[in-house]
Structures are given as structure tokens and as C-alpha cells.
Amino acid sequence: MKTIVKETVTAIIATLLFAIVLCGIYPVVVWAVGQLAFPHQANGSLIESADRKIVGSEWIGQNFASAKSFQPRPSSAGLGYDAANSSGSNLGPTSKKFINGATKPTALPAKEAGGTPLPGLDVVDFDGIKLRILNYCESNGISYELIQDGKPVDQKTFKTEKGAYDQVKLITAFNDDARPLTIRPKSLIPGDAVTASASGLDPHISPKNALIQAIRVAKERNVSIEVVSAEILKATAPSQFGILGDPGVNVLKLNIALDNLTVQGRPDLR
Numbered sequence: 001m002k003t004i005v006k007e008t009v010t011a012i013i014a015t016l017l018f019a020i021v022l023c024g025i026y027p028v029v030v031w032a033v034g035q036l037a038f039p040h041q042a043n044g045s046l047i048e049s050a051d052r053k054i055v056g057s058e059w060i061g062q063n064f065a066s067a068k069s070f071q072p073r074p075s076s077a078g079l080g081y082d083a084a085n086s087s088g089s090n091l092g093p094t095s096k097k098f099i100n101g102a103t104k105p106t107a108l109p110a111k112e113a114g115g116t117p118l119p120g121l122d123v124v125d126f127d128g129i130k131l132r133i134l135n136y137c138e139s140n141g142i143s144y145e146l147i148q149d150g151k152p153v154d155q156k157t158f159k160t161e162k163g164a165y166d167q168v169k170l171i172t173a174f175n176d177d178a179r180p181l182t183i184r185p186k187s188l189i190p191g192d193a194v195t196a197s198a199s200g201l202d203p204h205i206s207p208k209n210a211l212i213q214a215i216r217v218a219k220e221r222n223v224s225i226e227v228v229s230a231e232i233l234k235a236t237a238p239s240q241f242g243i244l245g246d247p248g249v250n251v252l253k254l255n256i257a258l259d260n261l262t263v264q265g266r267p268d269l270r
Contacts, residue, residue: 101128
């Protein structure tokens with residue numbers, strides 16, 4: 001009986017001791033070291049705009065819709081760069097869906113209560129590499145051809161009356177086994193411009209991707225290409241320790257820097 005009591009007391013004391021050390025003292029020490037030695041990183045590597053508002057983190061990408069901004073790489077995290085839903089597409093390089101994209105039908109409400117939903121129009125389910133290449137070429141003024149049956153086809157065949165591409169029609173043609181449509185850009189497209197990262201949150205693009213976009217951004221912002229190129233260089237992080245990984249351009253930092261260049265409507269050429 002004395003042995004049981006002794007062992008129980010020892011177990012309780014050990015549990016309390018480890019709880020105090022591992023659940024109290026250790027976290028406090030780690031927090032304190034982080035706040036003293038690495039306060040910026042420990043608090044999320046947050047980035048502020050010129051008016052001191054938090055606009056994001058150095059390590060989490062985000063979408064930019066404006067043509068004046070550099071575009072990040074595609075994201076499969078939720079609806080795109082959803083930090084609460086970090087993920088990749090899990091599609092391999094031989095996947096037909098990954099290359100050609102996929103569509104899905106929508107369902108329209110039945111006219112009568114309790115009726116079976118009626119099939120609706122198809123919508124894009126997954127855009128795919130070919131469609132991403134086309135959109136990248138369109139956005140950045142890169143010449144390309146649509147090829148079917150071994151010869152170029154008129155691009156208007158896949159456009160709406162308003163002149164925009166019908167993406168569902170394109171994806172359907174990409175997946176046509178009998179007469180597959182493909183795209184042939186006149187210059188090489190950086191891989192990161194059309195593929196998502198494993199996390200879906202990568203904040204960087206390659207320097208080559210940034211330089212291709214620089215022409216569009218400079219034109220839209222009415223500044224010289226030299227000014228934009230200089231900001232790309234400032235926003236480029238080198239390989240870690242000079243050997244790990246490739247250099248990357250932080251898209252959020254770059255877009256903020258370009259926004260801050262304009263003072264009273266004139267580019268700051270410092």
C-alpha cells in the first residue's frame with residue numbers, strides 16, 4: 001500500500017513539474033527570445049503600407065487583380081491564397097486535368113417544387129496549364145498560336161461576341177481527343193507563372209517571371225522600364241546561404257514599393 005501511494009505521489013509531482021516547465025516556462029522563454037531577438041519574424045513578418053496599415057505578410061502570397069500590379073503564381077489554396085486552407089492541387093505532370101483543365105455542369109433549380117434540378121451551363125472546374133499559358137500570354141503581350149490538326153486556327157473561333165475568350169469552350173477543345181487544341185507561345189513561359197506551389201501560399205515569383213511582367217506594369221503605371229526593373233532587383237531575395245533554392249521576387253513587397261513611387265502624380269526616380 002505504501003508503494004502505491006509513493007508511486008502515485010511521485011507521478012503527480014512529475015506531471016505537475018513537467019506541466020510547469022513544458023507548458024509554462026518553456027513557451028514563455030521561447031516567446032521572450034523571439035520578441036527580443038527576432039521581433040519582426042516572431043510577429044508574423046507583417047508588412048505595412050505607407051500609411052502604416054497592415055497589408056499582409058512577407059511569407060503569405062495574395063492575389064492582385066489590377067494590370068498595374070505584378071501577378072503572383074497560381075494558387076490552389078481554397079479560392080486562391082487562403083491561409084486557412086493551404087494546399088496544392090495534388091495533380092501530377094501526366095494528369096490530363098492538370099494539363100488541359102476541366103469543366104463541370106451547374107445545376108439550375110427545378111421549376112416545380114420537389115423536382116429534379118435541371119442541368120445548367122458548364123463552368124470552369126480547373127483551369128489547367130494550357131489555359132494559364134494563354135492567359136499569361138494575353139496579359140503580358142506574348143505572341144502565341146492556337147494549334148489544331150497541326151495548323152494554326154483563328155483565335156476568334158474560341159472568343160465570345162465581346163472579344164473575350166470562352167474558357168469553357170477552350171478547355172473542351174483542349175480535352176478533345178480526336179482534334180486536341182494546344183497553344184504554342186512564341187517565347188518560353190516561366191514554370192512558376194503557370195504552376196502553383198505545394199502550399200498554395202508562396203509569396204515569390206522567379207526573376208524571369210517578374211521581368212516579363214515588368215513591361216506591362218511599366219506601361220500601366222506610366223513609368224520607365226528601368227524604374228520597374230530597379231524595384232524588382234530590390235525585392236529579389238537571394239538563395240538561402242547562396243546554395244539553397246533559387247532567387248525569388250516577393251510580389252507583395254514589389255507592388256507596395258511601386259505604389260510608393262508615385263508622389264503627386266510623378267514617379268520618384270531616386
